[in-house]
Amino acid sequence: MKVQIDKRHIWLIIILKSFRPVFFLAVGLIFFYLINLPTPDGLTIQGQRAIALFVVCLILWVTGLLPLAITSLLAIVTVPLLGILDKKETYALFGNEAVFFILGAFILAGAAMHSGLSSRIALAIMNRFGNTPAGLLFSIFFLAAVLSFFMSEHAVAAMLFPIVLEIAKGLNLRPGKSNYAKSLFLALAWGCIIGGIATFLGGARVPLAVGMLKEATGINIDFFEYTVMVFPTVLIMLLIGYFWLTRFFPSDIEDIHLAKAVFERRMKEIGKTGYMEYAVGIVMIITILFWLLFGKSLGIANIAIVSVVALFILKLVRWKDIEEYVNWGIILMYGGAITLGASMEKSGAAVWIANAIIGDWTNSPLLVIAIFSLLTILLTEGMSNAAVIAILLPVGIGMASQFNMEPKLITYAIAVPAGLAFCFPMSTPANAIAVSSGYITTKDMAKAGIGMMVLAWIVFNMTARFYWPMIGVKF
Amino acid sequence: MKKTKTYLHNPGYLKVELMLKGIRVDGKVLKKANLDKCRDVANITCGLDIILPHNTWVTVPYADDFVNDSPYELIESEGKFFVRGGTESVNVSVVPTPKFYRLKTTTGISLSKIGIVHGGHVAITPATQCDFFNKEIECRYCAGNPDIKGGKGKTYSVEDVLETVEAAYKEGKAEIVYLSIGFSETPDGGIEFLKPYIKAIKKHFNTLIAVEALPPKENKWIDETYAVGADSVLYNLEIFDSKLFKDICPGRAALIGRERYLNALQYAATIFPNGTVASHLIVGLEPIESTVAGIDFLAGIGVVPILPLYKPSAGAKLSECKMPSTEVIAPVYGYLYRAVTTNKINTSWVRDISVVTTPLEGRFFVDDNARMQTFIQNFYKSKLGLKTAWSLATLRRKLRVKLDHSD
């Protein structure tokens, strides 16, 4: 533990330190002010209270002054306390399918990582395709993306990071200087980000959005349907991403035989494929097949949890092994966000806000999608992508019902861009991990990322405009 | 009989006089003052604690041979005590020997061996060892003590020290706990060793802690000293003149160096509160001009110069050196007072030290009332003031210290 003494003027320190209590006091005052305003026409008293609570959560989620999960817990207890929903209904919302799906996905990914299966696949692919600088870059980028189809993009970034770091060191690339090193680490981060939006498994934010939609409107989006809707965006972004990387950071090395040595050493370390890896691999394949084929009828959370039980019956994991992979904070955060979203919808607050804020100035669903996706993609650069969904989706769903628009579309318009944060380390853990290597700076990332962000927004909206109608979506 | 000049009516002068010349005192008076017991760790710290007018504390030698020549005598009349000089006398209070000196720790160690009270402070040296003695580069004026010599030091446990502080605290003798350590060859200047003691004292008592240590090799240890709970720190340079420093303090010069002392003090003054970083300059071991230059330098960097008087100790290599006279010393304390006030150094921390003239007591040598400073100092000595000082020190530490758990 390092000690640091703050030598600034004591009054400055006091002012800065008193920011927190003053901030929370101000939040409390805003809450009481909103609660005690005369209830506007068209809004119920429950709706007014839901909006007051929503504003408080919005402030806390955006500023991050409380952990996201704690803000969510606050939302859960306040909903029944304010009489927005009754206790039973509120806590039942926490037991949402999405929450259990996320829990199951965490455990499955944990099992894959713990067994060594995911590292083996990663090393094998990089070893097979990484014979030239371009080949290695390509294999890292696509591998990160493909693995993020099946497990959390954060876990993929964390898993591949030590290997990429070792490659950069093995190739004697200079931190902060080497173009090739910059492109390798960005390939890792961007691969995870782009791949992470492809399925429900890439990040828990998609199940969150789907769960919020279901609780608010009763409409469901299944595993297969989601992937079909977003796959062109993923594919085009992967191609653009690779092109962008190689143009932005033209390779400054020719020979990468030293990287090969890294793969070989690592492969030797993990030895031959064991029973555990085979068994976990089989469970994973069966689970994914079930999600794709029977997701609608059996329920994706049920499939996930049954697979988890199977892992334990087969003694492929112990609770102790996977505990570190289960992010309870995210689970709490999602439960709270779903509860708050549902209470906004059920109390009529979401529709009222949509009316009040956006009113009559637009009547084109495509424009609504463009605006929400733009808002989302901008906000997600500065704050947690789950928080962006928790904030925008209730309003978005309200908007959809206002325009008689399919609420699913607005869910896509928020859930997909929420994962596309390319610019800053604080935007998403994959970026933070890449910058932590020291090989790429925040400035490099921001410079290259801004273009990607704009392109991603354009590609998503183009997909919505041209591809969605082709698969039967009606605006 | 030759009339000797006395300074009964100026507490500053009188304090210096008494420290230099001691006091004669009859055994019966001692009994009446409840002073029948002297601290038994050699006699070097043995003295009467007397409070002169204007709340001026002084520890006065009374058991040494040289006191027989002292013009001062402690007398008692109708339960009151006086210091008499010639035909005149001045009313004083005598501080009884702390009761806890008679107690023992649960492990059987006499508390008077562990803690010694000087005014409002209890001074504790948890490890009575100084490696300079082993290397024969000890400070030339230092006789060490029986525990220190030969490197066979004792280390008192945290529990022993806590029991001592508790006893002193209950008697109101631990406004400030003064922890010190001799030289040990670690880069942290001894703070790692003192850490558990500081933490334990802070955990159990609302008291302030001063640490006398050696300048650590790196400034991060100074940060650590503050963060761990020390409210004040002393790196005692002792001698300002660079050549004399090498001669008189060969160990400090060779293993730490004068530059490091000065740099560490300068840095500490930016970390600790105003008036809580101090350094001793012994008066009488170097020319007065050099002491004055030292005062200027230290006060200029925000450090409180503390000027103990050189007193020859039997057994020390410099035991033959003559003690300076009051007339020579007086202007130095006046200068000290001016220097600290000019540099706006807080004088309320270094107070009630009975073995040395404090900067604020320097006002007696320049005829300044220093009303404001005395008022503040008296406030900090009150119950409310002590609580305030402790609370402010704790709050300041809370605000300033940032712990990085990333390691």
Ligand code: SF4
């Ligand atoms: S540091 Fe110097 S004065 Fe202190 S105990 Fe050691 S030799 Fe004596």
